[in-house]
Amino acid sequence: MNFDDFVYLVFLIFSILFGQFYRQIENDDKKKKIGALVGFLIIFVVSNLHILHILITILVNALIILYIDKRFCHIISFIFSFSYLIFFRLTAYFDIPYPPSHTNLIQMILTLKLVGLAYEVNTGIKNARTQETDKSSEVLKLDIKDIFYYSFNYIGVLTGPYFKYKTFLEHLHRPFYKYDNPKKAAMEKVFPWIPIFSSIFLLTEYCWPIEYTQTEEFKTRSFLYRYWYIWPTFLNFRMRIYIGLLLSEVVCIMGGMGVYPVFCKSRPGHGPTENLDQLDEICKAESDLKITQYDYETVHSINFYGTELEPTLRQGMKNWNMTVQYWLATCIYKRFPNKQYRTFATMFVSGVWHGVHSGYYISVGMIPFGLIVEDIWVEILLSDEFYVPQKLGYIIMLFLKMQFFSYAALAFSLKDVTKIIHYYNLVYHWMIFFTIFMFRFGRYLVERKRKYLRNK
Structure with a gap:
């Protein structure tokens, strides 16, 4: 395991542990401020002065989302965010020090969140103008502080998963996190999978390092061995991603992000898809909240059963x-x-x-x-x-x-x-x-x- 992976793992574990405190904060205003402060500190620790890239991205996108015509703000946000993402990765050509790898991860997920927010705003306005009643894409009321709170919240700030602004709002205002069983849900993600995946990762990293493909000795191997080598290296690649994504889901679970009743039939990234009126009603009845079953499908990032066992590329990618x-x-x-x-x-x-x-x-x-x-x-x-x-x-x-x-x-x-x-x-x-x-x-x-x- 290299140093970057170690730092990545440390902050994942910290975020998981901090979630036990974070989910106990009942005051919405205090909760979003503490979540953003912790996220800011994580970014600053791994980025130092390179945090300026993050601040520029958030500020410019906030101005685009708030002040550009809502019919076009999503297009402008997309063009700016991806242009800046490219510039961010080419700073060495402008005599600007290249950002750390972890800052790159932060910039990646931030790009999705801010462009996604612009799309949410555009969709909400479009539905309002066409008089469509889609509770999953209502008109969002935003100010610049809301955008900063969403962007800096510690949950997913370094690793993802992507979640919509609406999901962020509901984790603050909906009471579901008080009635789910986060430790049980987290343990189902961790055991036995994290130990298994970690063991396979370390074994393949040691026995079949990808750098070996560039050595003179590798050239002397038989064609079949050279070609077969893609299998253990891809296995190592998958295990590394599985570990990161599963632990990222645990961060969300412990922080109460993306928890909804099972009857909502939530989908990854999107959130609840059915029975939205019932979702509003259940929030008013504590007795119903106590007996309702909950899931974290909204922040479900990886279905490794589907990735491994579905027979087609198309199905495999849908589970990744x-x-x-x-x-x-x-x-x-x-x-x-x-x-x-x-x-x-x-x-x-x-x-x-x-x-x-x-x-x-x-x-x-x-x-x-x-x-x-x-x-x-x-x-x-x-x-x-x-x-x-x-x-x-x-x-x-x-x-x-x-x-x-x-x-x-x-x-x-x-x-x-x-x-x-x-x-x-x-x-x-x-x-x-x-x-x-x-x-x-x-x-x-x-x-x-x-x-x-x-x-x-």
């Missing part, structure tokens, strides 16, 4: 970093004007958000092509009309999914284009040729199937 997936779907995919290119646009924005390293674009850029090929083979292997045994089709699709993800994730982990090309040269860019073959062969089989069905 789900609150960020929600933001991408809501703010980019659904709003992009050209349906033909919205998947590419969403993946491009995802790449920009993750960083300026070429490896992010190479990795994320592979996904749309993988989805095109996958859709063909879903029709072949997961369709009854092809008479492929269901279990066999599932196993083949699962293998292909993990193979593709592992190959793409290596570029994400190596980051630098020189290192990426060095590795891909060592395996002769096998996945590119394999994907082309699968596309052509899959199209042939599908055409034969359709011809058979027409003549049947």
Whole structure:
């Protein structure tokens, strides 16, 4: 474990422990001030003077959201926030010291929160003008202090998950956090998964370090070994993300963020989706609040069962970093004007958000092509009309999914284009040729199937 990971872990544990005190604060005004103060101190400790980037991002976005026409504020906020995010990562070219890696994490989640807030404001105004009654996107009444409290709140300030401003408001004003069972919910996240994932992470980090792919010794290994190496490195990558996201969820649970009654059928990132009138009514009846079941689906970031066991790329991605997936779907995919290119646009924005390293674009850029090929083979292997045994089709699709993800994730982990090309040269860019073959062969089989069905 490197030093940055250690610092990351320390602040996660601190935030979990602090949540036991934070959730006991009943005064809303005091609670949001203390939450913002603690978040500010965390940012200052890891960022020092680089906190200026955070302050600039919040202040400019606050001015955009409050004073720009609400019909366009979300577009202006998006352009500014992502432009500043790119500048933030290129400061060395302007003779400005490069920010610490943890400040980069803060800037990433802050970008989603502030752009997401602008979209919330735009949606609320749009619904009001069209007289739509959507309780999940009401007109927000904001001032600059509200935006600072939301931006600096310690929950998720360093690690995420993404949660809407409406979720932030309701964690202050709704009484649900007084009646749930946070310790039970937190223990279900921690045990046995964190010890298992940590053990696998440390083992793979020690036995199959990704830096080994750049050594002279690695070149002497057989082709099969060099290609197989993407499997343990991707396993290490997944374990690291699983640990961080699960602990981030525990921070939310202990702080009372994103807790709602089960009957609301909350979705990651979005919050409650059903029975919203009943949600208002139950807040007035303490006897009902005591017997109601609660969940934290609103801040649920990772479903590792789905990530590991769903047989397709599309399903796997939907279960990965789900609150960020929600933001991408809501703010980019659904709003992009050209349906033909919205998947590419969403993946491009995802790449920009993750960083300026070429490896992010190479990795994320592979996904749309993988989805095109996958859709063909879903029709072949997961369709009854092809008479492929269901279990066999599932196993083949699962293998292909993990193979593709592992190959793409290596570029994400190596980051630098020189290192990426060095590795891909060592395996002769096998996945590119394999994907082309699968596309052509899959199209042939599908055409034969359709011809058979027409003549049947």
